[in-house]
Amino acid sequence: MTDTVAFRHLVRATRSVRRFHEDRAVERQALVELIDLARLSASGGNKQPLKYVLSCAASMNARIFPCLSWAGYLKDWPGPRKGERPAAYIVILGDTAIRADCDRDLGIAAQSIMLGSTARGLGGCMLDSVNRRELRRILGPLHGLEILLVIALGTPREEVVIETVGPDGDIRYWRDERGVHHVPKRQIDDIIVASYSD
Amino acid sequence: MTDTVAFRHLVRATRSVRRFHEDRAVERQALVELIDLARLSASGGNKQPLKYVLSCAASMNARIFPCLSWAGYLKDWPGPRKGERPAAYIVILGDTAIRADCDRDLGIAAQSIMLGSTARGLGGCMLDSVNRRELRRILGPLHGLEILLVIALGTPREEVVIETVGPDGDIRYWRDERGVHHVPKRQIDDIIVASYSD
Numbered sequence: 001m002t003d004t005v006a007f008r009h010l011v012r013a014t015r016s017v018r019r020f021h022e023d024r025a026v027e028r029q030a031l032v033e034l035i036d037l038a039r040l041s042a043s044g045g046n047k048q049p050l051k052y053v054l055s056c057a058a059s060m061n062a063r064i065f066p067c068l069s070w071a072g073y074l075k076d077w078p079g080p081r082k083g084e085r086p087a088a089y090i091v092i093l094g095d096t097a098i099r100a101d102c103d104r105d106l107g108i109a110a111q112s113i114m115l116g117s118t119a120r121g122l123g124g125c126m127l128d129s130v131n132r133r134e135l136r137r138i139l140g141p142l143h144g145l146e147i148l149l150v151i152a153l154g155t156p157r158e159e160v161v162i163e164t165v166g167p168d169g170d171i172r173y174w175r176d177e178r179g180v181h182h183v184p185k186r187q188i189d190d191i192i193v194a195s196y197s198d
Numbered sequence: 199m200t201d202t203v204a205f206r207h208l209v210r211a212t213r214s215v216r217r218f219h220e221d222r223a224v225e226r227q228a229l230v231e232l233i234d235l236a237r238l239s240a241s242g243g244n245k246q247p248l249k250y251v252l253s254c255a256a257s258m259n260a261r262i263f264p265c266l267s268w269a270g271y272l273k274d275w276p277g278p279r280k281g282e283r284p285a286a287y288i289v290i291l292g293d294t295a296i297r298a299d300c301d302r303d304l305g306i307a308a309q310s311i312m313l314g315s316t317a318r319g320l321g322g323c324m325l326d327s328v329n330r331r332e333l334r335r336i337l338g339p340l341h342g343l344e345i346l347l348v349i350a351l352g353t354p355r356e357e358v359v360i361e362t363v364g365p366d367g368d369i370r371y372w373r374d375e376r377g378v379h380h381v382p383k384r385q386i387d388d389i390i391v392a393s394y395s396d
Contacts (some may be wrong), residue, residue: 007317051390063279108305186246187238192250198256
């Protein structure tokens with residue numbers, strides 16, 4: 001794939017998805033291949049401080065789910081109901097003995113995983129609102145690893161569309177009466193501060 | 199593109215490249231399209247705090263270049279010589295009034311830009327060792343924006359290959375006598391802490 005249009009399409013299609021076909025399994029091998037994309041991605045100073053816990057087991061998924069908070073701007077929606085919950089999770093951990101601040105590496109790795117998910121017909125959501133204390137209890141001893149992020153994964157069961165941020169600058173996403181999720185993005189001219197060309 | 203193999207190939211091909219065909223121009227439109235990939239990528243709470251300065255002008259490039267330090271592990275190599283320098287730069291800025299810590303968003307955006315560069319036959323390197331004080335002087339008033347990262351871009355003029363981290367755990371990249379750049383990556387089993395499947 002050296003196709004600019006195809007890659008743009010992949011990026012556009014990679015939206016944060018919060019409702020899934022819970023009954024459509026995600027295989028362990030798929031999770032390993034997604035982690036491998038993160039493994040092959042750039043890391044600051046090549047230090048590679050990130051580690052991973054994978055779950056596609058119904059029993060473990062049921063324990064992870066209550067640790068997560070969903071869609072902060074949708075005040076009336078507590079999160080996906082039974083049947084719409086993620087079929088798998090990737091918990092991203094940071095080895096703080098290798099690097100104190102892993103956030104940049106985390107973003108790089110998470111984006112590789114998200115794009116790779118879309119490429120294989122899955123969808124996901126990066127979840128930062130995590131009850132880390134409870135998740136740590138569930139996962140057991142993590143030996144100096146910090147819980148950084150949870151990526152929820154599954155076959156998407158909702159439509160997400162990109163909108164344009166209006167003059168009021170409101171960036172909050174919303175869900176319409178048909179259940180379609182709308183995400184306002186800033187316009188390109190609003191994010192280019194300066195441009196130098198011959 | 200919904201092809202897992204093709205995307206994996208793209209990720210593998212997206213290496214940090216530090217020597218370029220400086221005489222092969224990168225058009226402003228290409229830089230705008232790369233920024234657009236970042237614009238369409240996920241952002242924590244959808245806040246979108248990142249902004250960008252683009253340069254594909256020889257005069258501006260010549261002013262940006264001295265602000266950069268290259269390849270910390272290659273002690274005998276001060277950086278690309280004339281003729282091998284980047285043909286373009288994307289400076290990523292964080293609007294700290296929108297979000298105090300932009301590092302995770304930065305990683306997401308930078309990875310979209312890097313993958314998009316490879317998809318169009320370019321290559322690049324995320325540079326964090328930046329003389330920010332001097333670069334800020336060159337760029338002029340930035341109105342509350344923080345310089346987060348510089349991405350150098352151009353047509354690659356070096357080969358980069360992935361190696362496996364050995365038993366000693368040394369993650370430092372090296373360049374061989376043929377000028378090939380070798381990057382050791384941790385093995386997949388070393389980064390999966392636990393895995394739960396039915």
